[in-house]
Amino acid sequence: MEFQAFPVNEFDPAIKGMVIGGVGIVHVFLAQFAIGGGFLMLFFQWLATTGRNPHARRFLDGYFKVLVLVSFVLGALTGVAMWFTTIQISPRTIGVMVTEYHWIWATEWTFFCLEVVAGYAFYRYGKRLDDKSRFTLLGLYSIAAWFSLFWINGILSWQLTPGGWTTERTVWSGFFNPSFWPSLIFRTITALTIASLVACLVITTMKGVDRAARRSLQNHAAWLLAPMTLMPLLGIWFLAVIPDDSRSWVLGGSAAMTLFMGLALSASLLIGLYALIGLIRTRLFINGATAALLLALAFGATAAGEFVREGVRKPFTIREYLYSNSIRPDEIATLREDGCLSVDPYPLRNADALPDDTLRMGAQVYRMQCSVCHTVAGVNGLTHLTGTWSVEQKRMNIAKLQHTKPFMPPFAGNAAEVEALVQYLSWAHDADSYQTDTINNPVVLSEIQRWLDDAGTEAGIALVSAGKGEH
Amino acid sequence: MLASSDITSLPMATWVYLVLYILTLFVHFVFMAYVLGGGVYLLFSMARTSAPSPSQGEGQGKGPDHEHAAESLTTPTNADPINALLRDWMPFAISAAITAGVAPLLFIQILYQHRFYTANLLLSHRWMAIVPVLIAAFYLAYVVKTGRFERMQRHWRAAILAIVAGCFLFVAWSWTENHLLSLDRARWESFYVESRWVYRSFEVLPRLAMWVALTLAIMPQLVRWQLWAKRERSAHDALSQANRRLNVISLVALIISAALLAFTNIPYVDATKLPGVLQDWVPTQYTVGGIALLLACLGTVASMRGSFTTAKLRPNALSMLALSAYVFAVLKLRELHRIAAVDFAALTPQHETAAQSGGVIVFLIFTLINVVLAGVCIRIARRALKT
Ligand code: HEM
Numbered sequence A: 001m002e003f004q005a006f007p008v009n010e011f012d013p014a015i016k017g018m019v020i021g022g023v024g025i026v027h028v029f030l031a032q033f034a035i036g037g038g039f040l041m042l043f044f045q046w047l048a049t050t051g052r053n054p055h056a057r058r059f060l061d062g063y064f065k066v067l068v069l070v071s072f073v074l075g076a077l078t079g080v081a082m083w084f085t086t087i088q089i090s091p092r093t094i095g096v097m098v099t100e101y102h103w104i105w106a107t108e109w110t111f112f113c114l115e116v117v118a119g120y121a122f123y124r125y126g127k128r129l130d131d132k133s134r135f136t137l138l139g140l141y142s143i144a145a146w147f148s149l150f151w152i153n154g155i156l157s158w159q160l161t162p163g164g165w166t167t168e169r170t171v172w173s174g175f176f177n178p179s180f181w182p183s184l185i186f187r188t189i190t191a192l193t194i195a196s197l198v199a200c201l202v203i204t205t206m207k208g209v210d211r212a213a214r215r216s217l218q219n220h221a222a223w224l225l226a227p228m229t230l231m232p233l234l235g236i237w238f239l240a241v242i243p244d245d246s247r248s249w250v251l252g253g254s255a256a257m258t259l260f261m262g263l264a265l266s267a268s269l270l271i272g273l274y275a276l277i278g279l280i281r282t283r284l285f286i287n288g289a290t291a292a293l294l295l296a297l298a299f300g301a302t303a304a305g306e307f308v309r310e311g312v313r314k315p316f317t318i319r320e321y322l323y324s325n326s327i328r329p330d331e332i333a334t335l336r337e338d339g340c341l342s343v344d345p346y347p348l349r350n351a352d353a354l355p356d357d358t359l360r361m362g363a364q365v366y367r368m369q370c371s372v373c374h375t376v377a378g379v380n381g382l383t384h385l386t387g388t389w390s391v392e393q394k395r396m397n398i399a400k401l402q403h404t405k406p407f408m409p410p411f412a413g414n415a416a417e418v419e420a421l422v423q424y425l426s427w428a429h430d431a432d433s434y435q436t437d438t439i440n441n442p443v444v445l446s447e448i449q450r451w452l453d454d455a456g457t458e459a460g461i462a463l464v465s466a467g468k469g470e471h
Numbered sequence B: 001m002l003a004s005s006d007i008t009s010l011p012m013a014t015w016v017y018l019v020l021y022i023l024t025l026f027v028h029f030v031f032m033a034y035v036l037g038g039g040v041y042l043l044f045s046m047a048r049t050s051a052p053s054p055s056q057g058e059g060q061g062k063g064p065d066h067e068h069a070a071e072s073l074t075t076p077t078n079a080d081p082i083n084a085l086l087r088d089w090m091p092f093a094i095s096a097a098i099t100a101g102v103a104p105l106l107f108i109q110i111l112y113q114h115r116f117y118t119a120n121l122l123l124s125h126r127w128m129a130i131v132p133v134l135i136a137a138f139y140l141a142y143v144v145k146t147g148r149f150e151r152m153q154r155h156w157r158a159a160i161l162a163i164v165a166g167c168f169l170f171v172a173w174s175w176t177e178n179h180l181l182s183l184d185r186a187r188w189e190s191f192y193v194e195s196r197w198v199y200r201s202f203e204v205l206p207r208l209a210m211w212v213a214l215t216l217a218i219m220p221q222l223v224r225w226q227l228w229a230k231r232e233r234s235a236h237d238a239l240s241q242a243n244r245r246l247n248v249i250s251l252v253a254l255i256i257s258a259a260l261l262a263f264t265n266i267p268y269v270d271a272t273k274l275p276g277v278l279q280d281w282v283p284t285q286y287t288v289g290g291i292a293l294l295l296a297c298l299g300t301v302a303s304m305r306g307s308f309t310t311a312k313l314r315p316n317a318l319s320m321l322a323l324s325a326y327v328f329a330v331l332k333l334r335e336l337h338r339i340a341a342v343d344f345a346a347l348t349p350q351h352e353t354a355a356q357s358g359g360v361i362v363f364l365i366f367t368l369i370n371v372v373l374a375g376v377c378i379r380i381a382r383r384a385l386k387t
Helices: A015-047 A054-087 A090-126 A131-158 A173-174 A180-203 A211-241 A245-251 A253-280 A288-311 A329-338 A357-369 A383-387 A391-399 A415-429 A442-455 A461-464 B011-047 B064-068 B081-111 B113-123 B130-145 B147-151 B152-181 B185-193 B204-229 B236-261 B281-302 B316-339 B343-357 B360-386
Strands: A316-318
Touching: A015 A054, A015 A180, A015 A211, A015 A288, A054 A090, A054 A180, A054 B081, A054 B113, A054 B130, A090 A131, A090 A173, A090 A316, A090 B081, A090 B113, A090 B343, A090 B360, A131 A173, A131 A180, A131 A316, A131 B360, A173 A211, A180 A253, A180 A288, A211 A245, A211 A253, A211 B185, A245 A253, A253 A288, A329 A461, A357 A415, A357 B185, A383 A391, A383 A415, A391 A442, A391 B130, A415 A442, A461 B064, B011 B081, B011 B152, B011 B204, B011 B316, B064 B343, B081 B113, B081 B130, B081 B204, B081 B236, B081 B343, B113 B152, B113 B185, B130 B147, B130 B152, B147 B152, B152 B185, B152 B204, B236 B281, B236 B316, B281 B316
Parallel strands: none
Antiparallel strands: none
């Protein structure tokens, strides 16, 4: 088997999802600001050129500085951070993504370059340029920024809904996958929203313009918030195209997921309604505090949205192709035969803290198969989850992992490894409950083997889709 | 298993990724040289010069014009136009170095996926620290660009420049460490178990020093180019002095860098471990690199001799080309060393798998379109410069 193990880092007491989620949320928020900001400036340049808003040009130059300082620096570097974090959490996932989509990424990169050139040209020389040249530069900047979203969106949505790729294995069958368009529109609208809210905030800090001018600028900026009211519709579209089991998590199957999805949608709706009624119809002026609050609401919605996007993929990082713990479905059967530790050359970091080889073996199995979603005793800690279970319960539930919860992958090791893991978890919970030598007990092992065989090597989600779920 | 030396030819896919990797890494190096070499230069020129007279800190108070205060320093009153240029262009150069770094980052993941990721994972937090460190450097570079920076007290300015240069050095050190660790297969397990943060090896320091010296050889050539573009707006004396200084730095740094190269593993390629087609490449790189080095030195000396006219600033085609050829030779040797050090025959099937994924046509089309569009932007910017 071509399985190549990687060294595994743990981030106790946090789970890895929190690490990548944290970086991801910041990056997505900033990148979307950069994208929406392009369109907003284009809109304001048009307002300036056509004389519709005499203050537009002045606002533009101030706003662009914020955009450059925030998005050029943080946007670009958090992008690199995203890449590096993905390598830290799941090198195999990013490896597959690069192998399959490097030309898409290379294409996206040419747009980055254009974005930097156009943006920097505007930043440095914009003030000396006539309206037409400014419009051209801003236009190119916006198009380049939006296209970077276009490309990356194809790759990210493919992870959840690979669509035709599963059978055809071609770049485009994966790229234009079922959730491509709803995700793209969803993200574009979010980008416009964030840019508009930042604009409202920047406008409140402008010096040398009166309140009426600020209000007129804000009312114009608010036009970009209006599409937010479409969010619930897009939410429904998105739910309609994602796999049955993922949908079932969002619609009540996982309380956290349902909560976050609800939060994201209601926050979006609120912002959209506020924009429609407050800013566009009654032409309100919003002060700095309100603008900041709305922006925080948008950040919350982005965060919740990203959480859902990451969460509903479980147990996969690439649907039907790679489990979250970097094991492929077609490798499970072999690993059940040979044991998963046969492919992991890295010894434990804390080997001395563990009294014997069985526990070391258990810790190593945990590290390889569970640590991507769990900790031992921290967030989503296994000793909490299994604390009240009898040893038989642990054996069965771990051997039949994908039946215990369908958003977990099947166990990918042999019976002795299940037992070592069970004993390790017992020991970590309460050292006295550790039973030595069970790992060599044929009765225990054959029972575990029966459960492993019962559960099979299929993913548990198949059960959900078929409506045979035990929940 | 097949030894790399048993394979006589390389698959097309491998060639494509290797060539793209080296080309894009070269571009990364150009911008990176401006950033790292420039950062080091700024720090040292700070140590030499005294505080500027208040008249130089034009554009007092906050305001949009304030941003480009550094640009105004290239006026005849200013003693060191190099300093002003570097300060003015540093933020952009960082942006460019990072953006240019993304492309080789993509190709290295196809060429040496498992090794590259493993080194990343082993260095872990240390590796991830590149990001916050670069963010800090980036914002400080913006501070250095403003007029406020000039009005700061000397020790503050020195501290800020030291942090900026330190940040770039840290990033360069991290890349060097990552590269060497990715090749040191025997150390992986122990490095992991001991949760080390620093890869200690006698190869790290000379290699890092060699790169730093190389950036100090490249940066002056780029700055001379910029000075040439601005020659009409600058004082003759200042330009003359700057030209001499840049040439001296470039020459000395290039010689030091070439000498340091002998203390790195880069030139010592075990040709017997290379795939057949590549075995002749090693002596070729020695020859080409050696000649290029000599020509680059001669070209630089030539632009120093005689009395100064602004024409002397004109980018010296000979030194630019020769220096580029030298850098390419070093990059190629660096790659040959790596190919010989890893089991390359086992990697080529992965390159072929990767090459089966589509999208290359779309990439080529958009590359063309975006190059043209970037050209449009640059033309607009140049028009602005003329007005
Ligand atoms: C501005 C700060 C940076 C500096 C000073 C810097 C410096 C360096 C140096 C000295 C090397 C050569 C390492 C060696 O062979 O020993 C290198 C290689 C490289 N750099 Fe950068 N770099 C910077 C930022 C970046 C960024 C942000 C990226 C990615 C987005 C990047 C991508 C690369 C890649 C892919 C290589 C080749 C690595 C290899 O082949 O092992 N660099 N860089």
